[in-house]
Amino acid sequence: NAGVTxxxxxxxxxxxxxxxxxxxxxxxxxxxxxxxQDPGMGLKLIYYSVGAGITDKGEVPNGYNVSRSTTExxxxxxxxxxxxxxxxxxxxxxxxQGDPGELFFGEGSRxxxx
Amino acid sequence: GNSVTQMEGPVTLxxxxxxxxxxxxxxxxxxxLFWYVQYPGEGLQLLLKATKADDKGSNKGFEATYRKETxxxxxxxxxxxxxxxxxxxxxxxxxxxRQLTFGSGTQxxxxx
Numbered sequence: 001n002a003g004v005t006x007x008x009x010x011x012x013x014x015x016x017x018x019x020x021x022x023x024x025x026x027x028x029x030x031x032x033x034x035x036x037q038d039p040g041m042g043l044k045l046i047y048y049s050v051g052a053g054i055t056d057k058g059e060v061p062n063g064y065n066v067s068r069s070t071t072e073x074x075x076x077x078x079x080x081x082x083x084x085x086x087x088x089x090x091x092x093x094x095x096x097q098g099d100p101g102e103l104f105f106g107e108g109s110r111x112x113x114x
Numbered sequence: 115g116n117s118v119t120q121m122e123g124p125v126t127l128x129x130x131x132x133x134x135x136x137x138x139x140x141x142x143x144x145x146x147l148f149w150y151v152q153y154p155g156e157g158l159q160l161l162l163k164a165t166k167a168d169d170k171g172s173n174k175g176f177e178a179t180y181r182k183e184t185x186x187x188x189x190x191x192x193x194x195x196x197x198x199x200x201x202x203x204x205x206x207x208x209x210x211x212r213q214l215t216f217g218s219g220t221q222x223x224x225x226x
Contacts, residue, residue, distance in 0.1 A: 004157070031211060031212060033213065033214075035216075040218055040219075041218055042118075042120075042203060042216040042217055042218040042219050043158075043203070043214075043216040044216075045213055045214075045215075048211050048213060050210075050211050056211065058213065090157055090158070092157075092158075094212060096211075096212060102160040102163075103158075103160070103214060105157030105158045105159065106157050107155070107156055107157045108156075108157055
């Protein structure tokens with residue numbers, strides 16, 4: 001029972017480089033989210049998706065892009081990495097049905113931009 | 115917009131002490147409220163939730179009551195254990211996409 005899987009777990013980038021954080025879930029959830037966690041700041045929503053082919057901006061989308069071509073996958077693309085993007089990134093998914101319920105989180109991806 | 119304000123941390127307690135972590139929120143309408151817990155090196159996991167006013171969520175000895183009149187959802191536990199050491203996040207759920215808005219988190223350390 002894998003749940004939400006994120007890769008890579010750790011990555012160091014140089015300023016201006018690009019990379020993609022991968023996220024996949026095996027629970028057939030329609031709703032998926034990307035959050036970033038900065039020390040003492042809680043989690044901020046970057047992008048979210050309510051189903052394949054549908055994405056929308058969250059609170060802090062600048063410098064990021066996403067796509068949702070399948071129900072299972074929700075990759076996050078960083079273009080032209082900047083030191084301000086040093087953070088821990090969490091992908092999450094939820095069924096989106098019934099009462100607002102539990103979100104399932106991946107273990108996180110720690111990104112450092114130097 | 116929506117926001118969640120949590121008690122500043124870190125909090126250090128001795129085993130078997132009483133725990134309270136304060137949480138207040140600002141939101142339009144009647145959001146659902148959550149407490150999530152993050153153990154070291156792991157992602158967040160749901161601890162408890164309440165979906166309407168006066169509901170009490172409970173799990174693993176933790177409790178929180180949805181108080182609409184004070185817009186609060188304080189987390190309590192009568193007797194903490196070393197294994198409760200973690201970061202605790204208060205959150206509210208709103209919007210058609212059921213986005214979570216998180217507080218800043220409270221680091222709890224329980225000493226034996």
